[in-house]
Amino acid sequence: MDSLPPTSNDSHPAALVIEFRNVGKTYRSLLGNSVKAVEEFSLQVGEGEILGIAGPNGAGKTTLIAMMLGYLRPTTGTVQIKGLPARRYVEQNGVGYLSELIAINPKWRADTALARYAMLAGIPETEIPAHVNTVIEKLGLEEHRNKKVKALSKGNLQRLGLAQALLREEEILVLDEPTHGLDPVWTQRFRDIVEELRRPDRTILIASHNLDELQRLADRVAIIDHGRLQRVVSTGYDQTHQAATRYRLTLVSGHERIRESFPEAEEAGKGEYDVTVSSIKELNAALADLMSRGALVASVVPERSVLEQQFREAIGESQ
């Protein structure tokens, strides 16, 4: 099997799991108009990796996922999972999939919907109740289990969608806008669940608008716009990264010393200052200098995450 460069969590080269090779998708209307949803998209995803997919509305995220699951045939190129055509892999092995649109027959009851999916997922009949109960408990759906799907709120429906994706221990999880409609408590709980799901032999794809979420969860993020891969960003901080970054510093004391260490610091009120540095190394050196002068630093927060900055640059370039 092909291998990829190591991910941030693994010192060994990761085995190749998902491969988009020069994939394109063009929609054609009956009137002959055509829209290119995805163009010349190539990307490899390794085993154990959490890959984020970010992009503005209509960038092609959902189309890419539909092609990855074999629901859509690419107009050009191929999508392979573990060396098999995507659809064949899914038919043989299944994947945990949470779609952006939670479409479950509204007449079904929440728990029987899960029992149906569990049966299709290949869980032995005697074990289905236990699996259903586990995901119901994990997603806090106990009081809604007997309700019909149409009676569930948006947030509960989202949790039911996530529950069906987690019924079985899947090697591949694909989560499209997973926190859409979730309240802050369940958004945080979802992040914990994804962290629990991280395993060396499991690959997770998360498509989201929420850059903060991807920054926290993903190892790498593919930024796409107008159906094209703009760049792939590693979400870890790179000490050699040279792009200018703004940080907000909060000082408890030593305000008068700030410009000795950060000559360009701008006061932002309430003991806060905006500073611009060209690298993490420069930031640390200046902070060390400031603290050696007796200043007490309460917090240092980047104005934008690495991902947000890269996202803005990538989308800006593609406009």
Place this chain on the structure above:
Amino acid sequence: MSRARLSRYSLWQFRDFAIDRGIAIVIIGFLLGYMTLEPIRRTMGAAFGLGAASPTWPLVISVASSVASLAVLIALNGMVSTDRKMGYYRFLFSKPVSPVAYYAQLFFVYMIGMLIAMLILSGVLYAVIPTFKIANFLLYAAIIYIAMGGIGFFVSVATRFDWVTLAAVWLGSRVLRDVYGPKPGWQSKAVEVLPPVHKLSTVSQSLITSGTADKSDVLWLLGYGALFFALGLLLLRRGSLAD
């Protein structure tokens, strides 16, 4: 393993049929039969129950075959297209399941469901006309399910507006055949490849009455439906579930 799992799931598919379509077929079929035949039965009295010897027998056959056709339309409506339209396919087929096997099974589960609904309705008819042969009627219902249902299945895979398209194809074939069939020239040959709707009336008459029908007519109907059913499966295999 996969086949065993899918066949266990057929119980869920049957349950869906019974709740969403089976009850509707029985109610609509009963109402149609009752409203058409009951006034005649009241007028004719005992003569109505004579079966094939009764002057109203062609009407009974016509109502019975219409109910069977309607049942096929209700059974087939949205079989594949609803899952695609509503997006239900997304979770169903992220599981290790082949859409081809899933919908092929669904087609036959619905056939069983439709035949059970026809059994109930023909049981009611039998109570009024004891000479009405339930087995003959069920055989006809099975043939029309394959003939009309095969085309309906293909249409449901190919388009979102399946029952409208199926009704248009069915009616269009009938009209085109009536218009161009008797005329000399290439048109009369061309209409031969249209769905064999015209054969249904003769097949229903003889099959429901005597339990026999022209073999070539029956084979033509079954073959035509089976061909389109197979084409529907091929389209599922080759095409996209998403739009």
